[in-house]
Amino acid sequence: MNMARVAAIFEKDVKEFMRNMMLFTSVLIPIVLAAFFGRMDGAGEGVPNEIVIIIVGVVFTAVTFSSMITMMAEENEKDTLRGLLQSPATIIDIITGKSAVIILMTIISLVASIMLIEVSSFWTIENIAGLILLGIFFLNLGIGIGLLVKSVATTSVYLMPIMFLFGFTPYIEFLVTDEGHIARQIAEYFPLYQNLYILNGNGGMPEFLILFAWIAVSFVVVLRGFNKRKSDD
Amino acid sequence: MKIKISGIIGTESADHIHFKTGGTEAIQMSFEYLTRLEETADPKWINVVRADIPVYKRLNIKDHISFYNKWYNRKFNVDDLMKQFNLEDAGKVRLADAGDELNQRLSFIHSLLCEQKNILFIEPFFQATRENIHLFHKLKDQLKDQGKSIVVAVTKTEDAFLVQPEIMRLTQHGLQEVETEDSASAENDNQISKIKVKAEDKTLFVNIGDIEYLESNEGKVFINISREKFVMESTLQEAEKTLGSHGFYRCHRSYIVNLHKVREIITWSKNTYSVVIRNPEESKIPLSRTKYNEIQERLITL
CATH class of the missing domain: 3.40.50.300 (P-loop containing nucleotide triphosphate hydrolases)
Incomplete structure (x- = not known):
């Protein structure tokens, strides 16, 4: 990895990020949502953890995942990558630089949202560890799918299902009220539910193991993305 | 490579x-x-x-x-x-x-x-x-x-x-x-006002004064008149002979330019020159290094 190149990409993409309304507003969406939800609770008992975790889900899908596929799709669409890609190693530099930008934006969006929603005891060690794992999962998903998307217009095809499945998972409790229902039992193995359990304070080994399993799945997506791209070239 | x-x-x-x-x-x-x-x-x-x-x-x-x-x-x-x-x-x-x-x-x-x-x-x-x-x-x-x-x-x-x-x-x-070596030019007085050219199946007669430049390309001579190209059934040598007295000048082995249409001469580098034609595209015709001084004299005495 060539750090000078990673830094060059990072600097360029920060500038592009700030000037791209589509990406820039994606950082604001969870913050605005958090401000709404934070004001909604009148009883003073604090916002329920389900809502907090959905905000976290929105941050990771709307900022981490969506920005990654949008940035990659834009490079593919405008054909700007071709001039930079002289050796296979350079794609790693590009992805690392872009990931750094997205991690920065994710942190900004997440910290601001959590501050606005006024939840206490959010930044515990276990919770932060869980969030990092969740972040890796969504970042990998973004990289893997971003390598395949050819145009910005097709990104929403991927964004919608990923957002509903992985970003809004706890919403299933409103759709399927029967607690023993098979759909709810499956949903409880989704990554966001593990973070909910960790946030509730009853997270243990199994929750982290499930998160690691999801990360393993996301690495398979990344590898598939690279292989597909290699065979396309 | x-x-x-x-x-x-x-x-x-x-x-x-x-x-x-x-x-x-x-x-x-x-x-x-x-x-x-x-x-x-x-x-x-x-x-x-x-x-x-x-x-x-x-x-x-x-x-x-x-x-x-x-x-x-x-x-x-x-x-x-x-x-x-x-x-x-x-x-x-x-x-x-x-x-x-x-x-x-x-x-x-x-x-x-x-x-x-x-x-x-x-x-x-x-x-x-x-x-x-x-x-x-x-x-x-x-x-x-x-x-x-x-x-x-x-x-x-x-x-x-x-x-x-x-x-x-x-x-x-x-x-x-x-090949770009220059051949000796020949002068010939000949009073004609039109020249015969071919455009697909038609034969046209164009005013000599309208011609901007002639070029030879793969054995054919093309006449350029305001964005159009016509084939002329002659060699560049013959064309030079007939047109020489009408203010045309062989500025390059493969080009004859109408001096009346010349707007300026540009020097790109020490041996690359162009003659710019007075037309909307500002066509740039190559000028041989050896002709650089001669064309200027011809333009002055025109």
Whole structure:
């Protein structure tokens, strides 16, 4: 990895990020949502953890995942990558630089949202560890799918299902009220539910193991993305 | 580095397009061959400079140049580069708003910063401004100093001569050098006012005064009159004889220019000259080094 190149990409993409309304507003969406939800609770008992975790889900899908596929799709669409890609190693530099930008934006969006929603005891060690794992999962998903998307217009095809499945998972409790229902039992193995359990304070080994399993799945997506791209070239 | 031409022209040929270190080749070819050459060029070894290079449209020109500079780990001073390519006032222009002229300068800068040793220019003079042609010549010298090899591919013979006096031509028979030595001109008094030309199945008679220039290309003589080209059934020698007394001048082995239509003469480098025609496209006709002084005398006494 060539750090000078990673830094060059990072600097360029920060500038592009700030000037791209589509990406820039994606950082604001969870913050605005958090401000709404934070004001909604009148009883003073604090916002329920389900809502907090959905905000976290929105941050990771709307900022981490969506920005990654949008940035990659834009490079593919405008054909700007071709001039930079002289050796296979350079794609790693590009992805690392872009990931750094997205991690920065994710942190900004997440910290601001959590501050606005006024939840206490959010930044515990276990919770932060869980969030990092969740972040890796969504970042990998973004990289893997971003390598395949050819145009910005097709990104929403991927964004919608990923957002509903992985970003809004706890919403299933409103759709399927029967607690023993098979759909709810499956949903409880989704990554966001593990973070909910960790946030509730009853997270243990199994929750982290499930998160690691999801990360393993996301690495398979990344590898598939690279292989597909290699065979396309 | 070399490119096999058999893949471009589709017939068997042992010839190659050579990228020689510090050297420049100007090659005229058909549009079809040009497209294939561009596809054949491996971006790993060859930096292709096109008219419309892909850019990050949200960045401004200065950010773009400093990105290339860092990406390729070059130590150029970005302000100096911008000064060299006359971009001092354009630094804050976003690339979405930058026109073709600025985009071309950016592609020139990219060729200076890129890692590849071989630079392939595709039609650098197509709709290029005069300033950019001057910049191209400065760039050419700079790339030579860096030890890079240049190949310029164009469709118009005049454009090839804008690069240098020695040019090549790629045809279905392979890659050939275009002869450029000058032949002695002959004077002949002859009072005619029209000339016979062919356009597909019609035969036309055009006013000699309307002709802008004549060019010989692969054994045929073409007459250029305001964007149109007609075939003339004669050799350039014969045409020179009949037209010599009407203020026409053989400015190059393959070109005869109507001196009445000449607007100016441009010096691109120490042995590359052009005659600019007074027409909307400002057609640039190659001028041989040996004719440089003579044409000026002829223009004065016209």
